[in-house]
Amino acid sequence: MTLLTALYVPGNRPDRFGKAVGAGADMVILDLEDSVPRADKTSARAAVVRWLESRHPTDRDPVFQIRINPGDAADLEAVADLPPTVELRLPKATQPDDMDAIRGRAVTALLENALGVENAFxxxxxxxxxxxxxxxxDLASELGxxxxxxxxxxxxxxxFAARAAGIEAPMMSVYPRIQDAEGLxxxxxHGLTLGMVGRTAVHPTQLAIIREAHRPSTDELSWAESVQIAMATDGVRTLPDGSMVxxxxxxxxxQILVRHRAIPPEDS
Incomplete structure (x- = not known):
């Protein structure tokens, strides 16, 4: 499933969980790691699990992820009984063995240092x-x-690693300058030109901008639809402008058509 937007929400702010869902992101990431002070880790974990257990799922729900703390057995134990549709986000993954403790749950591996990037595939x-x-x-900090x-x-x-492994193209990381809409x-x-699809956000105001960045232009959409028609028609291998297909x-x-379909109709 192609996701264009994901929104982080601190796990120690349960008052924001419902608001994050209402913001309309394709994925909501309930964070137990960097955004939660050490003193609040235990209460944040309990708040996240309690909120997810108490929800009544709907067909309009986003994908839910929990960003756990790396190597934290208590986090894994706490989420063990949640529905399998709740995914995990594992920070600081450096090698495949880091995922071995996770069973029966989809994982997004966060690569945050040089070793993780080298072992990406x-x-x-x-x-x-x-x-x-x-x-x-974290990667920029390590590399200086x-x-x-x-x-x-x-x-x-x-x-390249994601495509070679047969999984979705990676989403871009958070853009930290919340007020810089043009920069975002x-x-x-730019990330889209590199083959990345989607982006995580730290504030709801960033979501519409991320979706807009993925909106195909009229020319792109027309070209993609023409290619699809041409390739589906026996004997027809040219576009209306005469170019070969x-x-x-x-x-x-x-990919262009997937991005077009992933943008909600109310944004079109």
């Missing part, structure tokens, strides 16, 4: 892993650089 192939993502702030070249290298490594739009479009184009055309 092996991690992406782990049976529990359905998505991979970068933790760009947040230059475009450094981050783009890591982003591309994840794109520009950076998200071959099977290699269908993948790009399908």
């Amino acid at each position: 092996a991690i992406a192939r782990h049976p529990a892993v359905t998505r991979v993502a970068l933790g760009e702030s 650089s947040d230059s475009d070249a450094v981050l783009d290298f890591a982003r591309l490594r994840l794109v 739009l520009r950076d998200t479009v 071959d099977p290699a184009m269908i993948g790009r055309a399908e």
Whole structure:
């Protein structure tokens, strides 16, 4: 399933859980890690589990993820009885073995250091892993650089690893400058050109901008639909403008159409 937006909400703020769902993100990430002070870890864990257990699922629910603390057995024990549809987000994954303790639950592996990026394909192939993502702030801190070249290298490594492993393209990391709407739009479009799809957010106001960045242009949509029609019609291998069409184009055309369908109708 292609997701375009994900929204983090601190696990020690249960008053925001319902608001996060109402914001309309495709995924809501209930965080037990970085956004929760050490003193609040136990109460946050209990609040997240209690809230998820008390909900009545609907067909409009987002995907729910819990970002656990790496190596925390108490977190894994606490979420063990939640519905299997609740996914886990595992920070600081560096090797496939990091996922072995997780059973019967989809995992997004967060790669936040050089070793994790180097092992991206092996991690992406782990049976529990359905998505991979970068933790760009931690990675930049370890490498001593947040230059475009450094981050783009890591982003591309994840794109290739995910596709080679047969899982969804990675979503982009959080854009931390909440007030910089133009920067968020520009950076998200750039990520799309690298093969990434979707983005996580830390504030609801970022969601509409992320969706807008993924909206195909009229020309892109027209081209994708023309390719699809041409490839489905026996003997027809040209577009209305006379350009040739071959099977290699269908993948790009399908990705454009997937993005178009993933944008809610009310945003169209």
